[in-house]
Amino acid sequence: MATIREVSRLARVSPATVSRVLNGTTPVAPPTRERVLQAVAALDYTPNAFARGLATNRSGGIGVTVNEVSSPYFGAFVFGVEQVARENGLHLMVSSGFADAQSERTSIDFLLSRRCDGLVVQAEGLADEDLIDLVRRGPAPVVLFGRAVAEIEDVCVVMRNERGGAMAAEYLLAHGHRRIAHVTGPLSFPDARERLQGYRRALEAAGAGYDERYVVESDFREEGGARATARLLERVPDLTAIFYGNDQMAAGGMRTLREHGRDVPGDVSVIGFDDVFLARYLTPTLTTVRQPLIDMGRAAAHLLLNRLDHKRREVVHRFDPELVERQSVARIVR
Amino acid sequence: MATIREVSRLARVSPATVSRVLNGTTPVAPPTRERVLQAVAALDYTPNAFARGLATNRSGGIGVTVNEVSSPYFGAFVFGVEQVARENGLHLMVSSGFADAQSERTSIDFLLSRRCDGLVVQAEGLADEDLIDLVRRGPAPVVLFGRAVAEIEDVCVVMRNERGGAMAAEYLLAHGHRRIAHVTGPLSFPDARERLQGYRRALEAAGAGYDERYVVESDFREEGGARATARLLERVPDLTAIFYGNDQMAAGGMRTLREHGRDVPGDVSVIGFDDVFLARYLTPTLTTVRQPLIDMGRAAAHLLLNRLDHKRREVVHRFDPELVERQSVARIVR
DNA sequence: TTGTACGCGTTATCAA
């Protein structure tokens, strides 16, 4: 690997001039410039990222911590982040957090020790205070995904979950349903609480009444959705529709409904949340509340870039959900 | 951010001693060692990765290029790589290649310019020669995933696709099928060719005969699978089973079969390849040939580690497929 | 067992 000094010798200039040509920091006389460029090409020179980092204190990389990179949900988000990073000549360093405070802490420290220029963090284990501290006192700019922390709202990219929950319930109400159940995610997660709140508001606004026997807390996972559904069928067998806090739980729930001889959507209508790709593969295909994950990833990246270069790109912080109509909801006829 | 010099002053030793304590390169007297450790803790010192890289010429990171990080297929693979990386205190730098030679080249150069210690590459666009050149003359160790290049076989982690193709066909034959169609991936991909070859070998071995009217080339995508299936139904309407080159195409194909009034598996049995996530969500659930992607990711990472630290971890280079029985194949009764 | 001093490759400051 050639060094800047070798290039400078070949071009018969000083290393400083080579640097100037490459970084465009100071004008260089065209003929000189030309010689440098030729030398660079001849030696196939690439600047040493370590040395550059040491001198500039910037790495050209942004760190991403999410629950699990390989899940469809976070995968889509990371994809959006990567797009923007590439467009701006930055690279991505990823580290999964596995929804565990200790593990998330490790991931973040790891990324920081690698001198990332900034971080995109989706944390489920860490407390609000930890995140506030990280954002305020951390050594690098940090933006948050999927969690609205009031004190640092300007660095958060989130979904309007309350609105999404209401949207789901309203859609079912509009299709004639009244006995609408809801399987929530863990209520320790704001996402899950907000969706529940939206559901409740919509029901009350419609005069359908909120009845907590129709609500079961679960875990955002397929098996959990299946179990919660069995519980519902036992407790309130007269339900005509179920709103699941995410698509995975809806998938498990639909299986349970089938096993109990309830046709979807003939006997029970089902609606999910997220619109991950599996929604299109279920039978019937799943009507769901869509989160524009790729766009949210792009937004998070843009937000971070704003903090890195102090430009003012327009960034949406709160995304609106969108209802995707498929086949899992039927109109009630009476 | 504290520097090694500040730590050394606080501990009243030289910077060299601090370095020795932290890296364990040379024995340090216990009391001295203790003082250093306390100073490190007191100042919350983290070594500067740039300076360290400059001095050691190692970054502690490995680069990963795959078609698309966010796809379930590659996501699972990357997940395996990440596991091993973490276990060894390394971090991951990712860059998608999008199955395009130009883009893959850019990704690889990018990762290399970031001074990754090694690379895990899954390339679909680059030619064998490019990869051979990269492995042999590149500035860092490289291992390949999903492509067996004869000249550099020792750095390749692959699936026994031929065997997998045969396995799929044999399974259908064992269930009484004789008129078995095959929808392949792009035959420019070795994966697709090998699976086709296995299919052919199994059919011929069983005396069922190979008939190319039963074979349609497609693109590994859902829509392609749907179109290919329509073509098959037109050309050889008497088929009783279809082997798809991957699960995505099987998903599209099953939709087409339904649209044509063919029940799966009542009228037509279907088998896929890969066993990605979605196979379990289709209706009926998809019988398929499983690739142990996470294990393959771990193997690729171990292989790379072997080249980095010259240890000799046992690594499987060629993985055996495994048939996962679900509901999409029925026995033919006559 | 510990300290001194240099080199790693770049950018930035200052002077010419």
Added chain:
DNA sequence: TTGATAACGCGTACAA
């Protein structure tokens, strides 16, 4: 417009 030179922070011969 260009060149010398001093950081940047660490690891490591070499010396003590």
